[in-house]
Amino acid sequence: MTACLLLVCACGQAPERAPAAEVTPEPLPAEEAAPVAEEPAEAPAAAEPAEPALPPLAFPEELRFPPGDFTHAEILDAIGRTPSRQFKPVGTTSVVFRMRLRSEHTAAFKPRSRQHRAGHLKEVAAYRLARMLALENVPPATVRRVPLGRIRDRMHRRYDDEETWEEIRDWVLVEGSGQLPGAAIYWIPAMANLRLERPEAMREWRPWLTLGEPIPEAKRALARDLSRMLAFDYLIANWDRLSGGNMSGLEDGSRLLVRDHNVAFAAPLPEEVHARVLGRLRFAQRFSRAFIERVRRLDREALERALRGTEGEEEVGEPLLGPAQIAGVLERRRVLLSYVGALIDEHGEEAVLAFE
Incomplete structure (x- = not known):
């Protein structure tokens, strides 16, 4: 402030005066020179300890698919590399085979x-993102090419x-080499339709995700799965979850298995579809702390790293997601974190991040 005032005084217009004669002071004798005391230098402010840099987000090393008999890596290796021995059509609304290995x-x-030109790519993209976010209950999926003649023979x-x-040959799109590209997805050996999309079921489980409402201890793992599913479906813009038949789980009903993502990642995303998936996200006011922490670390580089998969997986040959789809995921990530952050500001972290 002093410097500014001096500058104003120096620059302001004042009446002209005759210059004063310069007076050169006589120097004091050396023995009479007054000592100049040096002011002690101010101690530098103590720097706050920097938070340790987190390593880049990567696939978890030990991710086991429920109920926990096999790791995701073991399953991926089997469904991606093991020779096939039989194909059985099982699709009701699209072409799907049960591929025995x-x-x-x-x-x-x-x-x-x-019907779904990019459906197989979306299945693999959704799985790789889920794996990066440590969602152990999303079935492993990888790209696989099968000669069309082999399907016919087996x-x-x-x-x-x-x-x-x-009829099958008319529906599928074969490459020029005679190979049929597709997604090989883990066939869950013991699974039940939990029918959690039904209104009476939703009236039961929605309060588990609502702040202030009790969660039965026996349903806590299922409640966490439902919360993570709603957030994951929002990230990938999967609008089809509650349409029927997509809410399967372990036979005892203790865990939800999150599958079927071939209509996800629409870009541009129609406003009515965004409103639908956002509305379902807002069913949840309680979230998994570990899941949200990984979402916070999911930047563009981590997402692109996830989409590349792991060494040894078959090359896709084309991008799993295009630039607009990637941008959509990152924008919905921002909205998701903003929503969770607002809940934390109002209700506290312990209440909102209620699941491990």
């Missing part, structure tokens, strides 16, 4: 089709007729 595991094979005998085969 020469291993203890089985896969669903969702090929590229006229077709289940019940469907081994020319009429069925012609």
Whole structure:
């Protein structure tokens, strides 16, 4: 402030005066020179300890698919590499095969089709994002190419007729090399339709995700799964979850298994679809602390790293998601974190991040 005042005085217009004669002071004798005391230098302010830098977000090393018999890495290796031995059509609204393998595991094979040209890519993209976010209850999925002739040769005998085969061949989109690209998705051996999308079921479980409402201890793991599902579906813009048949889980009903993502990642996302998935996100006021922490660390680099998958997986040959789809995920991430942050500001972190 003093410097500013001096500058104003120096620059302000004042009446002209005759310059005073310069007077050169005589120097004092050395022995009479007054000592100048140096002011002690101010101690630098103590720097706040910097928070340790977090390593880049990466796939968890030990992620086990419920109920926990196999890791995701073991399942991915089996469904991506093990030779096939039989194909059985099982789709009701799209082309899907149960692909039996020469291993203890089985896969669903969702090929590229006229109905869902990019459906197989969306399935793999959704899984890789889920794995990056440590969602152990999303079935492993990977890209796989199968020669069309091999499917014909190994077709289940019940469907081994020319009429069925012609219908299948008309639906699928084969590469020039005769290979049929698709998504190999873990076939869950023991699964039940929990029918949690029904109104009476929703009246039961929605209070578990509402602040201030009790959560039965026996339902706590299921409540966490539901909360993570709603947030994940918002991230990937999956509007189809509550349409029926997409709320399956373990046979004892203790865990939810989050699958079927071939209509996710619409870009541009229609306003009415965004309103639908955002409305469902707001069913949840309680969230998993570990999940939200990983969402906070999910930047563009981490997302692109997730979409590349792991070493040894078959090359996709085309991007799983385009630039607009990636931008959509990151924008919905921002909205999700803003929503959770507002709840924390009002109700406190312990109440909102109620699940591990």
